[in-house]
Amino acid sequence: MSTIPRHLAVIMDGNGRWAQRRRRPRMIGHRAGARTVNLCIDFCLETGIEALTLFAFSSENWGRPEDEVGALMKLFLGALEREVDELDRRGVRIRFIGERERFAEAIRARMAAAEVQTASNTRLHLTIAASYGGRWDIAQAARSLARDVAAGRLDPEAIDETLLAARVALADLPAPDLFIRTGGDTRVSNFLLWQLAYTELWFTETLWPELDAATLRRALEDYASRERRFGLTGEQVAGTQPRENNE
Numbered sequence: 001m002s003t004i005p006r007h008l009a010v011i012m013d014g015n016g017r018w019a020q021r022r023r024r025p026r027m028i029g030h031r032a033g034a035r036t037v038n039l040c041i042d043f044c045l046e047t048g049i050e051a052l053t054l055f056a057f058s059s060e061n062w063g064r065p066e067d068e069v070g071a072l073m074k075l076f077l078g079a080l081e082r083e084v085d086e087l088d089r090r091g092v093r094i095r096f097i098g099e100r101e102r103f104a105e106a107i108r109a110r111m112a113a114a115e116v117q118t119a120s121n122t123r124l125h126l127t128i129a130a131s132y133g134g135r136w137d138i139a140q141a142a143r144s145l146a147r148d149v150a151a152g153r154l155d156p157e158a159i160d161e162t163l164l165a166a167r168v169a170l171a172d173l174p175a176p177d178l179f180i181r182t183g184g185d186t187r188v189s190n191f192l193l194w195q196l197a198y199t200e201l202w203f204t205e206t207l208w209p210e211l212d213a214a215t216l217r218r219a220l221e222d223y224a225s226r227e228r229r230f231g232l233t234g235e236q237v238a239g240t241q242p243r244e245n246n247e
């Protein structure tokens with residue numbers, strides 16, 4: 001097993017608290033958080049991580065105060081306008097997962113344009129989860145299979161984990177090896193529920209705007225020290241038989 005995760009999934013939490021501790025509006029925290037997104041992308045490019053999936057906006061975040069949602073949308077649009085050319089130049093493929101229909105047309109158009117512009121890049125697969133929820137993801141995969149059954153293209157008895165896995169988001173990438181959540185909470189919060197089944201989880205108290213490369217390196221060191229068994233025994237994973245106890 002490689003000691004560098006191939007796919008890193010991140011919940012970027014703590015922007016609001018970072019700003020509130022400085023007696024600044026929450027939006028200042030989100031702006032600082034956008035800079036940490038760049039740092040995290042740089043880190044992946046430097047360490048050779050192949051895929052980075054960031055939870056930018058959850059299905060539940062639509063319920064935040066209207067002015068915060070509006071300001072976040074402006075921030076996303078601005079970041080798309082500013083960053084895409086440079087990411088493209090650096091070989092980053094950008095994609096979005098989530099319920100796109102809920103975004104304004106201007107943002108949807110920018111998302112689609114970023115995906116088209118960077119489609120042939122392979123150095124880093126950057127996925128932004130926006131208006132995304134793990135339960136939504138599983139429901140849309142089930143709906144897609146149900147459509148095939150209703151159209152007579154699929155036998156319901158043929159539905160198994162492999163078929164469902166092919167319809168959830170990120171189906172063409174290896175499952176996340178490492179999940180990082182900043183901000184001190186130790187939950188998955190409806191992020192990639194299906195895809196995280198065997199992912200190593202790592203939590204830090206560090207607020208997202210304060211995250212630095214040294215903390216990311218610590219997460220990678222911890223990941224490298226773990227034994228991933230995927231439900232097997234340690235001996236099986238190591239490729240050795242368990243020693244018989246004859247005594």
Ligand code: FPP
Binds near residue numbers: 012015034079183208
């Ligand atoms: C969670 O912090 C963060 C968000 C809901 C927004 C994430 C957005 C960014 C990091 C900015 C830019 C992103 C891109 C992709 C350009 P919180 O507000 O829940 O923090 P809190 O728990 O301290 O209140």
